[in-house]
Amino acid sequence: MSEHGEACGLEERLSWWELWPMAGWGVFVVYIFLQGWMPFFLWWLYGYLAAASGLALLVLFFCGWALRQRSLSAEGGGHEASHGHVPPASGGRWWLYVQSLAFLVPLAVGFALPVRGLNDLAAVQRGAADPAMMAELASQRELEATEKQGEYNWTTVLGLAQRLALPRPEKVGAMGFVVRTPTTPPGHFLLVRFLITCCAADASPAAVLVRWPKAETLKGNQWVKVYGQTEPKGKVLAADEVIEVSEPKKPYL
Amino acid sequence: MRLADKATIVAFIIVVGALPAYLVLSFVLGWLEAFLSIKRAQVFGIVLISILLEAFPFVLLGSVLSGAIEVLVSPERLARFVPRSLLARLAMAPLLGIVFPVCECGVVPVVRRLIRKGLPLEMAVVYLLAGPITNPIVMASTAMAFLRTGSAWAMVVGRVALGILIAGIVGAVLAIIERRRAGARTPASAPEDAAPAARPPAHSDHGSVFARILNHAARDFLLLGGFLLLGAIIAAASQAFVPRTVLVSIGQRPILSSAGMMVLAFGLNLCSEADAFVAASFVQFSFASKLAFLVLGPMLDMKLIAMYLAALPRRVLVVVILLVPPLVLILSECVGLMCGKAP
Numbered sequence: 001m002s003e004h005g006e007a008c009g010l011e012e013r014l015s016w017w018e019l020w021p022m023a024g025w026g027v028f029v030v031y032i033f034l035q036g037w038m039p040f041f042l043w044w045l046y047g048y049l050a051a052a053s054g055l056a057l058l059v060l061f062f063c064g065w066a067l068r069q070r071s072l073s074a075e076g077g078g079h080e081a082s083h084g085h086v087p088p089a090s091g092g093r094w095w096l097y098v099q100s101l102a103f104l105v106p107l108a109v110g111f112a113l114p115v116r117g118l119n120d121l122a123a124v125q126r127g128a129a130d131p132a133m134m135a136e137l138a139s140q141r142e143l144e145a146t147e148k149q150g151e152y153n154w155t156t157v158l159g160l161a162q163r164l165a166l167p168r169p170e171k172v173g174a175m176g177f178v179v180r181t182p183t184t185p186p187g188h189f190l191l192v193r194f195l196i197t198c199c200a201a202d203a204s205p206a207a208v209l210v211r212w213p214k215a216e217t218l219k220g221n222q223w224v225k226v227y228g229q230t231e232p233k234g235k236v237l238a239a240d241e242v243i244e245v246s247e248p249k250k251p252y253l
Numbered sequence: 254m255r256l257a258d259k260a261t262i263v264a265f266i267i268v269v270g271a272l273p274a275y276l277v278l279s280f281v282l283g284w285l286e287a288f289l290s291i292k293r294a295q296v297f298g299i300v301l302i303s304i305l306l307e308a309f310p311f312v313l314l315g316s317v318l319s320g321a322i323e324v325l326v327s328p329e330r331l332a333r334f335v336p337r338s339l340l341a342r343l344a345m346a347p348l349l350g351i352v353f354p355v356c357e358c359g360v361v362p363v364v365r366r367l368i369r370k371g372l373p374l375e376m377a378v379v380y381l382l383a384g385p386i387t388n389p390i391v392m393a394s395t396a397m398a399f400l401r402t403g404s405a406w407a408m409v410v411g412r413v414a415l416g417i418l419i420a421g422i423v424g425a426v427l428a429i430i431e432r433r434r435a436g437a438r439t440p441a442s443a444p445e446d447a448a449p450a451a452r453p454p455a456h457s458d459h460g461s462v463f464a465r466i467l468n469h470a471a472r473d474f475l476l477l478g479g480f481l482l483l484g485a486i487i488a489a490a491s492q493a494f495v496p497r498t499v500l501v502s503i504g505q506r507p508i509l510s511s512a513g514m515m516v517l518a519f520g521l522n523l524c525s526e527a528d529a530f531v532a533a534s535f536v537q538f539s540f541a542s543k544l545a546f547l548v549l550g551p552m553l554d555m556k557l558i559a560m561y562l563a564a565l566p567r568r569v570l571v572v573v574i575l576l577v578p579p580l581v582l583i584l585s586e587c588v589g590l591m592c593g594k595a596p
Contacts, residue, residue, distance in 0.1 A: 016260070016263045021478070022471060025478075029306065040299070050309070057313065064467055064468070064471055104270075105278065116295070121290065124496070124498075125497055197526075201307075202524070204530075204531060
């Protein structure tokens, strides 16, 4: 770079290597939002924040591109011809290429990933099969509201876990996905749903042990609606009916 | 070469490079699925994308703020607000987290820029470490998470007090090291500055204020986003391959319990506004160990270390890594003993 190039701040103009990651990541985030897939990754408020930031990135990209075009047009290509591509001050052409191409990794993972929530492996790894942890999780939160569906009180899996701690049996229903571990007794399965605070990285499972004679016919990760009666002594839900359903658009509570 | 030709070549390279990269990655992921587990690959992918989606808005905000600082704040203007005495500097820095509440991701580009503007290293590092803990939103979420355990106030006060104390100790040590090292104080430069130290100022007619802020913000986002990506990949891999229950099995044993929770905080890479709810769910662990989890997380985890590589001089990063974990461990155990708190 010539002295004049340094002095006139030409290093300030963004190169395409610096512009395209903003566009790529912005397009990806907005695409996920428009497809309705944000709830698989984030709590709803953070989802809107991410979408707004994705739009902001696209705006920044267009501003950067427009400024670049204007700068080149105003100089009539003269500076570009005499100075060539100017590496940024952040250190070296190759480092820029590495930084820029690294953004391909999350884009490739994001587009290749089947869109679904955390699975039974994550549930077990995060303690779904630990009754003490589940009881503590249930006790931390306010009692979940219920909605009358016939003779059953419809609630969440967390609400089920809370009601198992109450002394009286109750007819309840909830939706979650099936998890089975080596320690799950025959004729039983764990009904699980993740609780999310910010993103899937911090999601913790709420789990309830369900007794159902046909439990072995259910596949792991299958979403189901369960109706039954709580048995506070055994800390188990005796299911009257289990209905297979598809994964909801908002898999986390 | 004409501009259109150059743009075409660049676009061609990107397109041609993207497709093989996608195919290679799909192949690698497929191979990983075959040898490991499709479920594990799914967990890895979901956690990776979720960490990036959650963190990048704050990195973007921090980058825009840092771009504005670069253009609008001169070293002379900044120097006017810096106290002369070391004690005053160390006391003032954590308060910046209350005045400018940003999370641990957003604060990194801001601190990086402030260091380059001449903010004393010890102040910058104290703000970096304590700012995400003195953030009012973090204090509120901590209180909410522990409300039903009866130790909400103890946890909030303990977290803030330990955060400020540890950051202050690290800042004091850094100040002593820097003074011995340099004699006269010089502004520390960010590690990626391989270029000659003094950049000549841009002529004002070569870019509006907005354009210059935009350019600096974009470069900061690219730089820090890359390091965030590195940390997120490591964090997602640790969540996919290391069950939380492995560390939970350490349980109630003193010291080991706190160390286990610290390793968990390091590996989970949680946002400081959410980590309290996760910590509260670990019933087997003591008050001291949960406190250690909540203090270490906003200061040091995998993604933060990756981002610090771009923001801090290497010697400063080494001091932070060497000092923070033992201080967190020892002081959280002391607080636990003093409070006599049961889990």
